[in-house]
Amino acid sequence: MYGTRDDKLSPVKEGDEVDVKIEAIGEKGDGIAKIDGFVLIIPNTKTNDQVKVRITKVLKKVGFAEVIGKSAAKLAEKKKEIPIEDVEEEMPDVEDFSEDFGEE
Numbered sequence: 629m630y631g632t633r634d635d636k637l638s639p640v641k642e643g644d645e646v647d648v649k650i651e652a653i654g655e656k657g658d659g660i661a662k663i664d665g666f667v668l669i670i671p672n673t674k675t676n677d678q679v680k681v682r683i684t685k686v687l688k689k690v691g692f693a694e695v696i697g698k699s700a701a702k703l704a705e706k707k708k709e710i711p712i713e714d715v716e717e718e719m720p721d722v723e724d725f726s727e728d729f730g731e732e
Contacts, residue, residue, distance in 0.1 A: 640663055640668070641683065641686060642683050642685060642686055644682070645680060645681070645696065646681060646693075647679070647680050647701055648661035648662075648663065648670070648681055649661060652675060654669060657671075659673030659675070659677065661693075666690075666691060667689070667690045668691045669690060669693070670692075670694070670695060671695075672695060673695060678699040678701055679695045679699055680695070680696050680698060680699050681694060682694055682696050
């Protein structure tokens, strides 16, 4: 069931999996992210991490989540980082690895 927050429904419920960006670190060292203004506390993260999380608990004013992987946005960003031309330049020629197995 959705938690309530200022007479509004929480934007998440327990079990939801969402991508978030850690905006800050709380007093106890846990990461803090927001979804539509709703605060999520996420252990084992640091500021600017982009992670996929599973919501584990929803209270009136705050929710808790656990990291289950990298966010889809972060993975897409990584794919864009390396231009295909650079990858092709780094790949050795197949002929460099060919061996003579006695076939002619």
